Ligand SMILES: Nc1nc2c(c(=O)[nH]1)N(C=O)[C@@H](CNc1ccc(C(=O)N[C@@H](CCC(=O)O)C(=O)O)cc1)CN2
């Protein structure tokens with residue numbers, strides 16, 4: 001990729017809208033924009049101050065394409081750090097294309113996905129983890145994922161990593177300095193302070209690594225599998241939770257063959273509900289495949305909702321005992337998971353029956369997926385499973401798998417350094433592991449990067465960002 005070209009792209013979604021924004025960035029941005037934009041005031045864009053907006057016309061020769069607003073940003077004071085011109089035109093798909101084509105003919109190149117933000121990174125406007133947060137921010141769809149992205153974009157995580165990196169770098173330099181004076185047997189690096197620093201870094205790294213479990217869930221939504229025998233009302237419950245006729249419901253056992261997933265937010269947290277094929281012994285090959293998938297989804301879920309049809313059991317002690325055993329089996333099979341046991345079709349039950357249930361089996365949630373009674377209480381219960389403490393405290397929470405991997409590798413190296421100190425290793429050997437740890441810190445913020453990594457990261461952006 002050539003980073004000196006002037007690039008152009010639509011910054012707003014494609015299709016018709018009230019207005020659309022076309023962005024140009026690069027050394028020729030102002031010259032190229034000037035060649036197609038005639039300001040009402042007749043003043044050249046190049047003569048305008050940075051961060052000013054001008055009314056005028058986009059012209060292709062003598063033909064007027066549109067009346068627009070043009071905003072000028074002069075390097076280094078722009079999003080990308082380069083000269084930038086933004087053209088706000090009327091949001092017709094035709095006008096958008098005409099203006100972009102015109103820019104291309106005048107010497108722009110089409111921007112690739114994320115190229116504006118890539119340039120912002122390359123020009124030092126933000127570090128790599130901040131750039132990644134820009135993409136997370138655009139795709140955030142709940143209060144929680146939004147808060148995490150904003151925090152990362154503002155540099156909370158970056159500065160925490162940067163501080164550790166600088167402190168460690170400082171020590172690495174001192175230790176390496178000792179190597180130059182090996183004969184004199186001097187110690188520039190205070191060993192006690194060094195030991196303190198390594199302990200501190202270990203703690204911070206462990207905290208950040210632990211935060212990923214929460215961060216990953218808050219960013220991507222909490223997977224909740226709805227499981228149970230056929231016909232107990234799983235699909236009805238999914239529809240009630242989503243408030244939408246998403247899954248087919250029928251009184252035929254085995255209606256849902258494949259898993260059906262959809263997301264909603266409850267109290268600002270995203271939840272991904274997975275309706276599954278009812279579990280039973282079957283000779284039907286396709287149904288069997290669906291049931292196999294049910295177990296896979298159960299494995300992957302954080303919360304498992306086990307539903308049974310409470311109207312079938314009534315007051316039979318034998319059936320109640322069987323149910324109790326079934327619940328026990330599930331608890332034993334998934335000891336790590338949050339389990340919610342739901343007695344569905346409560347609308348069919350008398351007060352007396354409900355009491356009988358409660359006496360025999362603890363921790364039952366009574367609900368009617370059909371009437372919606374109890375569904376809100378279930379939502380509140382689900383919310384209680386989420387540890388939002390870290391979110392409320394504004395702690396740094398790691399949400400990105402790439403950062404998580406680098407943190408794990410950094411910790412591995414720091415542990416080696418600690419072991420080295422304990423074993424009384426010489427400075428030159430300690431320095432090797434310290435450098436490795438520094439390398440992994442640098443990967444997170446982008447001091448260490450390569451074209452392949454940058455390509456992978458920015459390919460996931462939208463064009464125009
Ligand atoms: N029209 C428009 N809206 C937008 C953006 C944009 O580029 N254009 N943004 C982005 O996509 C976001 C805002 N982010 C921005 C960040 C920095 C600068 C900027 O001009 N920075 C300069 C000047 C700072 C200053 O005035 O002090 C700089 O960093 O030097 C602009 C937008 C969201 N909205």
Ligand SMILES: Nc1nc2c(ncn2[C@@H]2O[C@H](COP(=O)(O)OP(=O)(O)OP(=O)(O)O)[C@@H](O)[C@H]2O)c(=O)[nH]1
Pocket residue numbers: 229230231232233234235236237248249250251252253254255256257276277278279344345346347348367368369370371
């Ligand atoms: N009375 C009553 N009927 C319900 C309730 N929930 C579901 N039903 C009915 O039970 C039948 C089965 O519902 P589904 O939601 O299709 O059941 P399922 O668990 O998804 O079944 P499979 O997909 O076959 O595994 C339908 O006739 C629903 O209308 C409820 O709370 N009360």
Ligand SMILES: [Mg+2]
Pocket residue numbers: 234235236247248249255256275276278
């Ligand atoms: Mg179903």
